[in-house]
Amino acid sequence: MPWKFHPRNSDFEPSTDNKKLVTSITLEQLVADPPNVVKPLAGEVDESYTLSLTEDGAATITANSSIGIARGLTTFTQLFFKHSNGGAYTTLAPVEISDSPKFSHRGLNMDVSRNFFPVADIKRTIDAAAYNKLNRFHLHVTDSQSWPLEIPALPLLASKGAYESSLTYSPADLKELQYYAAIQGVELILEIDMPGHTASIWFGYPELISAFNIQPDWDTYAAEPPSGTLKLNSSEVDDFLDTLLNDLLPRVKPYSAYFHTGGDEVNVNAYSLDETVKSNDTAVLQPLMQKFLDRNHNQVRALGLTPIVWEEMLLQWNITLGDDVVVQTWQSDQAVADTVAKGHKALAGNYNYWVS
Numbered sequence: 001m002p003w004k005f006h007p008r009n010s011d012f013e014p015s016t017d018n019k020k021l022v023t024s025i026t027l028e029q030l031v032a033d034p035p036n037v038v039k040p041l042a043g044e045v046d047e048s049y050t051l052s053l054t055e056d057g058a059a060t061i062t063a064n065s066s067i068g069i070a071r072g073l074t075t076f077t078q079l080f081f082k083h084s085n086g087g088a089y090t091t092l093a094p095v096e097i098s099d100s101p102k103f104s105h106r107g108l109n110m111d112v113s114r115n116f117f118p119v120a121d122i123k124r125t126i127d128a129a130a131y132n133k134l135n136r137f138h139l140h141v142t143d144s145q146s147w148p149l150e151i152p153a154l155p156l157l158a159s160k161g162a163y164e165s166s167l168t169y170s171p172a173d174l175k176e177l178q179y180y181a182a183i184q185g186v187e188l189i190l191e192i193d194m195p196g197h198t199a200s201i202w203f204g205y206p207e208l209i210s211a212f213n214i215q216p217d218w219d220t221y222a223a224e225p226p227s228g229t230l231k232l233n234s235s236e237v238d239d240f241l242d243t244l245l246n247d248l249l250p251r252v253k254p255y256s257a258y259f260h261t262g263g264d265e266v267n268v269n270a271y272s273l274d275e276t277v278k279s280n281d282t283a284v285l286q287p288l289m290q291k292f293l294d295r296n297h298n299q300v301r302a303l304g305l306t307p308i309v310w311e312e313m314l315l316q317w318n319i320t321l322g323d324d325v326v327v328q329t330w331q332s333d334q335a336v337a338d339t340v341a342k343g344h345k346a347l348a349g350n351y352n353y354w355v356s
Helices: 066-077 119-131 156-161 171-182 199-203 235-255 268-273 282-302 333-341
Strands: 024-029 049-053 058-063 095-099 107-111 136-142 187-192 258-260 306-310 326-328
Touching: 024 066, 049 066, 058 066, 066 095, 066 119, 107 119, 119 136, 119 171, 156 199, 171 187, 171 235, 187 235, 187 258, 235 282, 268 282, 282 306
Parallel strands: 024 058, 107 136, 136 187, 258 306, 306 326
Antiparallel strands: 049 058, 049 095
């Protein structure tokens, strides 16, 4: 009921007498879906559609994929307003729409580690993303503040690292969210941020973390409290990551082509307290960071996924990334240009405009 679009107390709604009804909705998918329709790389699925609604009430949606059909059905619902007397109406018929996305990746980033949200609230946000024809849903699921994601092979991560024992996401919860997004044409991309933003790991596995919760000068070692980063030259960390990703990624793969390995805001000073490094010299740390990222990305690829990283790994640490790696920029528009100039696909999300 779009009252706000009209003068106060005006009688703008059409009469319900002698109304015309939608008499038919015809869906025409012109070609078969590709095998990866649920988890495409950006641009691999045609999301375009055409929509026709005649004055006589015949609706037709035509598309080259089931995702395009879903987008057309979303637009169809958006032609209508709820009527005060019940039912729905449109003032737009007859209408002809031809629509296709300008950007192949249209995403929303939801942080459920700093702020826990129940599954129902995440679903509601996925609904909003789909209703605005976004096709990616980036779930930033772990950080220094909490580790809410249950990893059966590493049970202490969530049982000790969550804000509270009930504020966790089970494997069943994750699968439910992945499926819920997929059936609306939204690919859920999971992020485990590392090596920084990992202080919550300390509660279950303290031997893996350096510079944990330094007070009062936490800002010497981290971008935000609590400080704490995965040790950079530790075989125990390697074993931990091997176990973590072998547990998680096979459950990610059925619903996504991507996995986000984080990499933002790594503070070099944290490694001066890391007994496996004992240095904050970037000349010492850079090859170790290269080895760390190569280890992670090789495992991500081996399990059938494409890596995503934050911009700092490329633009500040000068890490040599595989040609397949997608770089998520966030600090400036210039970072997008710099990333593309280095030969990588860039996700643009300047926090000066998009973070609140």
